[in-house]
Amino acid sequence: MDKNEQKSLSDYIGYLAKIDPRDYSRDEQKAYWLNLYNALTVKLISENYPIKSIRDIGKKMDGHSLLNKPLIHVADNPISLNDIENRILRPIWKDHTIHFGLNCANMTCPGLLPQAFTGKNVTALLKQSGRDFINDQNGVTLKNGKLIAAGIFSQYRSDFAKDDKMMLKVFAHYADDRLALYLLGFQGKIDYFHDYSLNGL
Template sequence: MNNNQQSLTSTITLTLWLLLIVLCSGLYSKSTVAATTSYWQTSNESMSEDINHNQWQYILNRYLIVGENDTAINFFNYKGVTNSDRTVLKQYLVQLQRIDPLQYRKAQQQAYWINLYNALTVELILDNYPVKSITKLGKRFFSFGPWDDDAAVVNGKTLSLNDIEHQILRPIWQDPRIHYAVNCASYGCPNLAASAFTASNTEQLLTAGAVAYINHPRGVTVKGSDLEVSSIYKWYAEDFGDNDHALIEHLKRYAKPELKQALRLFQQNPSDIDFEYDWRLNQPE
């Protein structure tokens, strides 16, 4: 075998090994103890006591920079978080993970999971700050971000952020507005809400999140017969009807009058829909 043949063989072998690693990493991309949707379906609708999210509200009050109007971007001041307030956040996350959410009402559970997801994401950024993008994090080989990494333990089950979103929040509540509630610490993401979610305010916050995102250019932009929308609507197309018509109807539901009219015109003279996303960290420049 000459040198060229040896080089080719080595390249093919390396490529095959890399493909095997990618396939294996996909097989083991779930958390150590995978969440099962059926397990988390249980609730106690007679529970009157609510879950305390005051520590999370404290963090939001101090470090979330709220946009000037109801459709502006909210930023988070990661750089400004003090060590003592990082301790507050960690205490909150410990408190949440000691709770058995199955003992609470469905409405309380939904707020619990959304707040847990968002607080874990903020802690993740703080633990790795400074970082330009959440996509630079992740403990798994070839990982694009940390979403499959172990993030919390609830009821003895180890959960990743993906478990919380895709095995609990999305399948149990089946509400596309969930995408406007969970925050991935990025410019392109829907806002981190200024209020902690609770059983009493979740419905209002979900709708407010949809309105804020859809009426901002990072969510939807119409230019004549051209439509540019967030990649969220591509990644989770099934949640928005799985076709262009259903997506436009969803967008119109929360669009303000000017955007709603532009979307109607797009429906009459449709072109291709383009998808964009900005993964820069959602911090003030």
């Protein structure tokens, strides 16, 4: 990311910081928090690049959690990435599709979408991102009788499904037809994997 792009990103984050999302509709609020989370994540990486993993940034902070560090003020409240994900989006919306829109910058999370969320497109974009991710080798892979799924699904299991049987139905809901059929008939266990290397956003 060059200096002009970094300035544009900082200007965009500054613009979002001036907004009180409580003045907007529920869908617009969801879009706002998703966009802010992703913009802050990209800014952190661009300011610390080159790095192999976003976790490398945390190592520079003397052991302090990167996710809990306040990065911005919204409506006069200090806000961290953890605040956005775990104190706002997850508990308020109770919607597993938000995980398809949050870019945690590693290979076992969905990639950054090429457009911003809006109140009008947020539902459709999250569903499309879910389809793209689950049909990608980094999302769900069924090969030689083994089912391997991205660690995000085990990390936030309670948001997706109460057990592996229900998780298979979630995968099948987003999967292409052929994969969906295999998933619905799968009898083995799901192996979850984590890869914290940068996903290129």
